[in-house]
Amino acid sequence: MKLSRNYLAIVLILLLAAYLRWARVGLDPMGADDAVISLKAISVARHGQVELLGSAMSVGFWHSPFSIYLYAIPYSLTPDPRIARLFTGALNVIAVALVYLTGKKVFSRPAALIAAVLYAVHPEALISGRGIWNPNVAAPFVALFILTGLLGYYHNNRWARIIHLPALSLAVQCHPSAILLLPITLVLGGHALRQRPDRRREIIGQTMISGAIAALTLLPWGAGLYLAWQSPSAQTVITPLPNRGWGYTFTTIYEGLGYWRKHYSQPIVPVLTAIASLWLLARSFRKEGMPGLAVVMGFFLVPVLALILNAKYRGFYLTPEYPNVFLIQGAFIGGVAARHGSWRGLINTRALRWLVPPLVAFIVGLHLIYAFTPPESYLGPRYSLDEQIAAINLAETRARATGRDLILLAPDTGNEPPYLWELLNEGRDARVVWHGRGLPLPLNGAVMVGFADYAARPFVFSGGDIVGEYFRIVDLPPADHFNPDLAPLQPIRLANGSTLFGFLRETRDSLPSANQQWTIFLIWRVDTPSAEDYKIFVHLINDRGDKYAQLDVPALPVG
16 A cells, blocks of 8 residues: 555656646647658558658758657557657656656655656646657657666666667667767766776676667668768758857757746746756765766756857757756755755755745646647647648548549648648548649549648639638539630640640630730640659740740659
8 A cells, every 4th residue: 555655646747747748639730840750650650661761850861760660650550640649748758757767766756756747747848748750759768868877877787787878879869969968978987987896897898788789779770871872962961050159058948948938937947957957066076966967967968068069959959858857856856855864955944845845836837827828829820730630531521422532732831841731641542732733633523621821723722611710621623624725636645644635724715915924724634654753844935936934833743
């Protein structure tokens, strides 16, 4: 019974962490990176593709394929990206559990519980704990790296030493910024060699084994990079992005910990983290202060080394290191709450101990309020993934009921990437039409779905039904509704396997006029799918051969 009571608090915290990350997985729209990673994961899980490279990096090269294979797990069950978001949440709940375990092993149970609950409810940790993105799955591996480092070198656990560097390797494969955490191994290893001279050979040998296993986990990524080097491209050239300076770095950390919203409460967590870090650094000069030094390094090494090396540092670099910042806070607050005058206590006074529960309760309560605040209140109006999927499902139902095709119209504004529509089309008998490409004209017509404000095809995509606030469903007439009214004597057959039937004028019987827009639509058919991408070049000329206009229209995608 006592054992059950001891674990009840952390079980409740983990349930809270899971609920906050899982309850609203369809609330946020998806971005380009989410969609690209998801499509690659689906190609692995559902089409048997072998991926040796992940998504492209902003500095050149590619990420490791490790995240893709992680996400292949949920995508093997369903192509619904909301299930993949649940998977991200599950990994981050594991990170909360590892934070608790680390705090309990090297600080105290109060410190562990405080760290876990603050991590469980922090608004930015919740957001990153849902999205499908490389940095968002790194936290449990960073937390495992810290835990195994402290257990292996501080508590002399040989299995933890062996797991230690592979954990870092997996964190690096989630996001390369984690490599800047490697000095933690040097510090903890040096401490162990100094404190246990009789075990030096064992420590060094197990560390070498750990490094060898870590190197093996990098082989698929290395093989992919080697093959990419054999056919050089712009992506194989690293273009280092400079650091934006200490001011940007400070602001990024401050606003990230303060959940990016201007509010009287914004300084609470950043200031608490700064005070706690200084306290742990001051105690690190003692023999028992090594755990505090390790977790402080675990949070500050990445921004500090990025500054020193003049390397790129952005807000999402915070995400993998979140477990360490809450260990810092938990160790400090838990130390203040210590009932006895041990090394964990800052000042053994009853007054300070009484301040701890209301402080933690205030922070948790404030974060819960933010967690349930509608994002529209601070991000402005925006559609949700739930609404987008509901609109597509409704259009698919209408198409099936009437025996017509389903067409998804993908814009190309940068905010709603075509890749996302390709992802949401996975598993459907439908077609995504990218911006600027030809529109299919099925014999029986089609049901089209797209954003309500999509204005690139007003000739066919207008009116219809508005679904929710952001999406529109429009019926496309059968193909014979679009017979050309400017036609050659005979259809023109091209060498690429296409047949041109003529042009349909947007305004019937109109003719080109000087200084005025004249819109016509080319009606054509693909007889033989091409093995290569190509365009249709249309030139408007007069009887003397003078060219008045030109349009290069991308044809259908390969195959």
